Amino acid sequence: MDIPRTYPFPPILTLILLSFVVVVVLRQVQLLQFTTIAGSKHGHSVPLDRLRMKLSGQNQLHAIANSGELRRNKFSHRTATRKVGKLEQTLAAARASMRNAASESEGERSNLTVATTVHDGGDRNYVPAGAIYRNARLFHRSYLEMEKIFKVYVYPDGELPIAHDGPCKDIYSIEGRFLHEMEHGAGRFRTNDPNAAHVYFLPFSVTWMVKYLYTPLSYNVTPLKHFVSDYVKVISTRHPFWNRTHGADHFMLACHDWAPHASQGNHFLYNTSIRVMCNANTSEGFNPRKDVSLPEIHLYGGEVSPKLLSPQSNNITRRYLAFFSGGLHGPIRPILLHHWKNQDGDIRVFEYLPKDLDYYSFMLNSKFCLCPSGHEVASPRIVEAIYAECVPVILSKYYVLPFSDVLQWEAFSVQVDVSDIPRLKDILSAISEDEYRKLKEGVKAVRKHFTLNRPSKRFDVFHMILHSIWLRRLNIELR
Ligand SMILES: *[C@@H]1O[C@H](CO)[C@@H](O)[C@H](O)[C@H]1NC(C)=O
Ligand SMILES: *[C@@H]1O[C@H](CO)[C@@H](O)[C@H](O)[C@H]1NC(C)=O
Ligand SMILES: *[C@@H]1O[C@H](CO)[C@@H](O)[C@H](O)[C@H]1NC(C)=O
Ligand SMILES: *[C@@H]1O[C@H](CO)[C@@H](O)[C@H](O)[C@H]1NC(C)=O
Ligand SMILES: *[C@@H]1O[C@H](CO)[C@@H](O)[C@H](O)[C@H]1NC(C)=O
Numbered sequence: 001m002d003i004p005r006t007y008p009f010p011p012i013l014t015l016i017l018l019s020f021v022v023v024v025v026l027r028q029v030q031l032l033q034f035t036t037i038a039g040s041k042h043g044h045s046v047p048l049d050r051l052r053m054k055l056s057g058q059n060q061l062h063a064i065a066n067s068g069e070l071r072r073n074k075f076s077h078r079t080a081t082r083k084v085g086k087l088e089q090t091l092a093a094a095r096a097s098m099r100n101a102a103s104e105s106e107g108e109r110s111n112l113t114v115a116t117t118v119h120d121g122g123d124r125n126y127v128p129a130g131a132i133y134r135n136a137r138l139f140h141r142s143y144l145e146m147e148k149i150f151k152v153y154v155y156p157d158g159e160l161p162i163a164h165d166g167p168c169k170d171i172y173s174i175e176g177r178f179l180h181e182m183e184h185g186a187g188r189f190r191t192n193d194p195n196a197a198h199v200y201f202l203p204f205s206v207t208w209m210v211k212y213l214y215t216p217l218s219y220n221v222t223p224l225k226h227f228v229s230d231y232v233k234v235i236s237t238r239h240p241f242w243n244r245t246h247g248a249d250h251f252m253l254a255c256h257d258w259a260p261h262a263s264q265g266n267h268f269l270y271n272t273s274i275r276v277m278c279n280a281n282t283s284e285g286f287n288p289r290k291d292v293s294l295p296e297i298h299l300y301g302g303e304v305s306p307k308l309l310s311p312q313s314n315n316i317t318r319r320y321l322a323f324f325s326g327g328l329h330g331p332i333r334p335i336l337l338h339h340w341k342n343q344d345g346d347i348r349v350f351e352y353l354p355k356d357l358d359y360y361s362f363m364l365n366s367k368f369c370l371c372p373s374g375h376e377v378a379s380p381r382i383v384e385a386i387y388a389e390c391v392p393v394i395l396s397k398y399y400v401l402p403f404s405d406v407l408q409w410e411a412f413s414v415q416v417d418v419s420d421i422p423r424l425k426d427i428l429s430a431i432s433e434d435e436y437r438k439l440k441e442g443v444k445a446v447r448k449h450f451t452l453n454r455p456s457k458r459f460d461v462f463h464m465i466l467h468s469i470w471l472r473r474l475n476i477e478l479r
Contacts, residue, residue: 150473168302170298170299181455181456275291318364322347323348323390325349330373367390368390
């Protein structure tokens, strides 16, 4: 990426100016007040504004990048060093632009322009605004910067079926959908020149590892770890990029429950790389400062149910206060079912829905949809509820909600502590009509960020995932 064309200075002067901006201007900006979510009930999350604060100067997130070990691996090749320097400059400029966005007034924002190469019939001029964002202006700027410069290199190594493919149906479908979009769509974000990339994608599927390498009922995940270990060995031997940062600018993406186990196959992948996973359980090693929470989207037969696609008319009356149906998995659902199964006409809680009843009709007819964790923290119900415009009620522990670095989940969902499950009806009934209307408006507004499109569209789930990766990448510096 070049320095913007409008820049009237030669590169050296630009550099001096940039360092001046970094040292003098940004120091001040850092002192500005940003919305803080300290005390948020949503477990762990790193909001965009807090990430921001860490952008400049010392590398706090990836201490490894400064370790002596890394210095030994430092570039010896001059041209390559220069290239990295240039990439880092464009990232520094993006960080600076984001800091400025945080201090601008609303009026100034309207002048932001969409990169001229963006083609998307639908939402070319979408401007994030409203309560669903932690800081809409900062997110908008960050997103536009991403569109302008962000480049991903997909390693060509590895073979089908486990590499370069993933499931596009059923509960882990986001794995395949992301991978295919990255490899075959998403032209603007992909580069074939690894020296021009900001991040490197390891395009394997943990779901396919389980399908092809795992012995059913053996509960032995060693073959998965071996695959991952071998894959990293191959790319780190054939290409210079992994060793340069010990994988800090590399990412994997997987929705399968065992993704964290598989990632243990390489010590640095686990502890240093960006792991994009549905299983975002902080007490199982998910680290929100470097890892990304991936929404689970259940595509029966590969598509979203047409019932969920037809938008609800606003004034339809929803007959039930709340709905849940699902198996008795994991630590939270037994509590929910114990207290509410067949207990109350307003809170419709089923273990398995009788054959003559329709799951989505219940969602469409309920004001709130209960989304308890199962065996793992993530639940496809959250996205289904959003599609059905049914306000999600999050019942989980240790779960980092998807995109919580930019989205204000409080504006479109309700978080109920597991210990408050017995009081569920009181809690939901106490939400006034007015509050409920706002939550529902929030759900409608946030839907676009959870929507899968083929090909992908601006601000949809694919782009939100990329944006989460972009934010993690902004936090590291190669030195
Ligand atoms: C935005 O545009 C308005 C009118 O076109 C102009 O007055 C204002 O100075 C611009 N703001 C910035 C930051 O460029
Ligand atoms: C990266 O490091 C590993 C282990 O130290 C080494 O085997 C490999 O050859 C290195 N890769 C490159 C491209 O130098
Ligand atoms: C991650 O780092 C911790 C602390 O250094 C270490 O104990 C752990 O074994 C590492 N995890 C993996 C999977 O290598
Ligand atoms: C419900 O909404 C539709 C369109 O959204 C409108 O035509 C209709 O009049 C509304 N009905 C009531 C009872 O408000
Ligand atoms: C999250 O991880 C902890 C620690 O391993 C585990 O006890 C808990 O059951 C997990 N949560 C879910 C919903 O799987």
